[in-house]
Amino acid sequence: MTKTILTVDDSPSIRRMVRMTLQDAGYDVIEGVDGQDGLEKATATRVDAVIVDQNMPRLDGIGMIRALRQHPNGQGVPVVVLSTESEDNLKQQARQAGALGWMVKPFTQDKLLAVIRKVVGP
Amino acid sequence: MNDDLTAVFREEIRDLVESLERGLLDLKTRPQDAGLVNQVFRDLHTIKGSGGMFGFVALASFIHDFETAFDRVRSGKAQVTADLIRLGLAARDQIPALLEGAPDPQDIRGSILRALQALTSDPTAVPSMPDLPRLTFCLTGPALALGARPDLVLTELATLGATDIMAVADTMPALADLDPDTCCLTWTMSMPATVGKADIEDVFLFVEAEWTLDMAVNNAPLPGVAVVSADVSAATTASPAPAVSASNEAEATVRVPATRLDTLMDSVGELVTVEARLTELARQSCDPSLIATAELVTRLAGQLRDATIVMRMVPLRSLVARFRRLIHSLSDTLGKPVEFIIKGEETELDKTMIEKLADPLVHILRNALDHGMETPAERQAAGKTGEGRIELSAIHAGGEVLIRVRDDGKGMNPERIRAKAVERGLIQPDAQLSESQIFTLVFEPGFSTAETVTEVSGRGVGMDVVRRTIESLRGSIDVESRLNHGTSVTLRLPLTLAIIDGLLIDVAGEKYTLPLATVQEIVELPAEKSQASLTGDFLDVRGKFVPFVRLRTMFDCDAPLPESQNVVIVEAADGCIGFVVDHIIGTNQTVIKQMSKLHSGARSISGATILGDGTVALIIDVPQLVALARPQGDLVKELAA
Numbered sequence: 001m002t003k004t005i006l007t008v009d010d011s012p013s014i015r016r017m018v019r020m021t022l023q024d025a026g027y028d029v030i031e032g033v034d035g036q037d038g039l040e041k042a043t044a045t046r047v048d049a050v051i052v053d054q055n056m057p058r059l060d061g062i063g064m065i066r067a068l069r070q071h072p073n074g075q076g077v078p079v080v081v082l083s084t085e086s087e088d089n090l091k092q093q094a095r096q097a098g099a100l101g102w103m104v105k106p107f108t109q110d111k112l113l114a115v116i117r118k119v120v121g122p
Numbered sequence: 123m124n125d126d127l128t129a130v131f132r133e134e135i136r137d138l139v140e141s142l143e144r145g146l147l148d149l150k151t152r153p154q155d156a157g158l159v160n161q162v163f164r165d166l167h168t169i170k171g172s173g174g175m176f177g178f179v180a181l182a183s184f185i186h187d188f189e190t191a192f193d194r195v196r197s198g199k200a201q202v203t204a205d206l207i208r209l210g211l212a213a214r215d216q217i218p219a220l221l222e223g224a225p226d227p228q229d230i231r232g233s234i235l236r237a238l239q240a241l242t243s244d245p246t247a248v249p250s251m252p253d254l255p256r257l258t259f260c261l262t263g264p265a266l267a268l269g270a271r272p273d274l275v276l277t278e279l280a281t282l283g284a285t286d287i288m289a290v291a292d293t294m295p296a297l298a299d300l301d302p303d304t305c306c307l308t309w310t311m312s313m314p315a316t317v318g319k320a321d322i323e324d325v326f327l328f329v330e331a332e333w334t335l336d337m338a339v340n341n342a343p344l345p346g347v348a349v350v351s352a353d354v355s356a357a358t359t360a361s362p363a364p365a366v367s368a369s370n371e372a373e374a375t376v377r378v379p380a381t382r383l384d385t386l387m388d389s390v391g392e393l394v395t396v397e398a399r400l401t402e403l404a405r406q407s408c409d410p411s412l413i414a415t416a417e418l419v420t421r422l423a424g425q426l427r428d429a430t431i432v433m434r435m436v437p438l439r440s441l442v443a444r445f446r447r448l449i450h451s452l453s454d455t456l457g458k459p460v461e462f463i464i465k466g467e468e469t470e471l472d473k474t475m476i477e478k479l480a481d482p483l484v485h486i487l488r489n490a491l492d493h494g495m496e497t498p499a500e501r502q503a504a505g506k507t508g509e510g511r512i513e514l515s516a517i518h519a520g521g522e523v524l525i526r527v528r529d530d531g532k533g534m535n536p537e538r539i540r541a542k543a544v545e546r547g548l549i550q551p552d553a554q555l556s557e558s559q560i561f562t563l564v565f566e567p568g569f570s571t572a573e574t575v576t577e578v579s580g581r582g583v584g585m586d587v588v589r590r591t592i593e594s595l596r597g598s599i600d601v602e603s604r605l606n607h608g609t610s611v612t613l614r615l616p617l618t619l620a621i622i623d624g625l626l627i628d629v630a631g632e633k634y635t636l637p638l639a640t641v642q643e644i645v646e647l648p649a650e651k652s653q654a655s656l657t658g659d660f661l662d663v664r665g666k667f668v669p670f671v672r673l674r675t676m677f678d679c680d681a682p683l684p685e686s687q688n689v690v691i692v693e694a695a696d697g698c699i700g701f702v703v704d705h706i707i708g709t710n711q712t713v714i715k716q717m718s719k720l721h722s723g724a725r726s727i728s729g730a731t732i733l734g735d736g737t738v739a740l741i742i743d744v745p746q747l748v749a750l751a752r753p754q755g756d757l758v759k760e761l762a763a
Contacts, residue, residue, distance in 0.1 A: 049269065069267075075267055075303075076266060076267055076268075076269050076303075077269050078268065078269025078270065078271075078328075079268070079269065080328070095330075098267070098268055099268070100268045100269050100270060100328050100329075101327060101328030115328070118274065118278070118327070118328060119269070119271075119274075119328060120271070120274075121271065121273075121274050121277075
């Protein structure tokens with residue numbers, strides 16, 4: 001079964017880049033334009049993984065993860081946080097909120113694909 | 123370690139050794155095939171891993187060095203050469219002895235390993251480490267709730283070369299205390315020494331885990347350890363991870379000792395007999411509910427029979443592996459390079475049959491290579507390629523399996539065979555024989571035309587044994603040959619030995635069974651032919667001339683003739699032949715019972731079966747009966763001429 005990945009980012013170019021990379025590799029991709037939109041999409045349908053940016057309007061990444069983990073549909077979904085900064089404090093917070101891992105921007109398509117494969121399998 | 127598990131282990135090793143040998147031999151033709159090198163490496167790796175786990179330390183350490191050599195090939199630091207394959211095969215031959223714990227006083231193993239090492243080593247190589255570091259890890263925190271997938275982790279570790287992966291269930295709480303978001307299993311596995319901490323950190327990049335990489339090795343399995351099997355399926359997830367073992371079966375399989383299958387087959391045989399009796403009794407009782415039940419039993423018994431037969435089927439692959447090896451070493455010994463092609467090795471046959479086929483096929487293959495194949499010089503002179511070609515193929519055809527050995531050698535010379543047969547007193551000098559009859563003479567006892575007796579074949583024993591074995595399996599042999607173009611020997615074999623579909627017939631009040639697979643059709647005997655005559659024993663079946671014999675005459679019966687008789691037309695070695703019988707009773711499931719030794723001289727009878735009413739019907743051995751009938755037919759032909 002094709003796996004569905006939700007990418008949540010306020011930057012259309014990042015979303016597009018994630019979409020192209022993952023679709024080429026055979027995943028289905030849905031997009032969320034900010035944390036609130038992402039949360040609604042992640043709870044409305046079952047997704048296999050979520051890639052989420054930290055800094056977004058309305059609801060930031062960590063806030064979205066925290067809310068997602070409260071929702072029944074958000075249990076056990078691997079979430080990877082994208083962040084420009086790699087400070088340990090943020091990683092710690094993300095982990096506590098319920099993120100599985102993080103990726104530091106900028107990243108290459110190969111790296112993204114490797115991460116997704118690691119998290120949800122090929 | 124309990125005995126069952128050890129038995130499974132030994133069987134596993136046998137399969138692996140077979141796969142290893144096949145891989146090595148295939149490497150000979152495709153030395154650049156990285157997939158093959160990997161397969162060989164994987165087989166070795168698994169043998170080593172399982173060997174170590176089951177306490178075969180000597181085996182594990184031997185294989186480790188063997189594996190090291192192939193690791194160098196795998197990483198491109200050494201090349202696949204004929205020497206490497208030769209040494210690899212020699213090393214493979216040591217595995218059974220190592221399993222048995224046989225001593226090695228002449229240090230053959232050591233010298234093989236040293237040669238292997240010399241062949242593949244580079245000066246910077248570090249001395250091998252027989253024991254591998256052991257990685258232990260568990261997922262901590264609410265890993266599962268965060269979406270961590272232990273199966274993916276295990277897969278990733280497997281790609282790094284993890285073996286002996288075991289799940290430790292010691293820390294598993296009682297069901298009531300089980301938190302579904304916590305992963306309670308701990309895994310432990312051997313990692314190749316080349317894998318460093320950084321590699322493992324990379325695997326656990328996204329997973330909260332505690333792990334240790336322990337250099338000390340504990341060969342004894344931990345108590346309370348659940349063996350996850352080589353397939354690395356994670357106990358906590360439903361989705362199976364890709365397998366590390368080469369034999370990646372999608373479906374679960376169970377290994378069962380062959381004797382249990384034999385017992386099952388015997389019971390099914392008895393059941394079929396009892397079922398026939400039940401049907402007969404039900405028919406006599408005229409009780410509709412009993413008849414309905416009996417019909418149900420009949421159907422179930424049929425299904426059970428089919429299921430049991432299928433269960434006993436094994437692919438020919440298990441048998442042909444040793445042939446690759448045989449051809450490989452024979453072609454070296456004889457200096458006749460050949461390409462050995464195997465087709466249809468997935469074709470399935472009864473297990474007993476497969477075991478009994480080994481020797482006949484070895485004889486046929488040896489003959490093909492030793493007698494059939496020319497030397498490269500002779501081949502070039504005949505305008506052929508220097509490398510010969512021997513093909514072993516197997517296909518299902520109806521209720522039979524055809525196994526064919528075809529070579530492109532010099533073919534058989536009918537004149538020479540004839541002359542030899544006359545010289546040996548096998549036939550009369552003036553005997554009229556067709557070409558195919560002449561070819562079958564090579565299966566006569568004491569026949570051999572090889573000018574010199576070689577180490578390989580030519581002693582004139584063998585081919586007659588071949589025919590005897592095949593006939594004891596209710597099979598037959600056809601030989602086709604064209605001078606300078608090659609020979610093909612075809613074995614026709616039934617699918618199973620224990621139960622056949624039979625056609626029950628009546629001859630002068632006695633019941634007989636013909637194997638239904640041999641029956642072509644049944645026609646009525648025209649009234650004008652009902653009396654025996656010397657010249658008229660032919661039927662015109664849709665324009666085809668079919669000779670027939672009267673079973674009454676053959677079995678010496680003089681009961682009064684019935685009003686009408688039937689002719690059962692069967693397929694024989696050279697065309698069709700009809701048997702005149704009194705009545706056709708019907709088809710039945712024939713459970714074959716062997717006749718006693720006292721009856722072993724009754725050539726036209728291959729066994730007996732017990733019918734529903736408790737009486738016995740003899741099973742007719744069609745090829746033998748046809749052979750027995752032939753003199754009569756020939757007499758008829760001569761008189762007709």
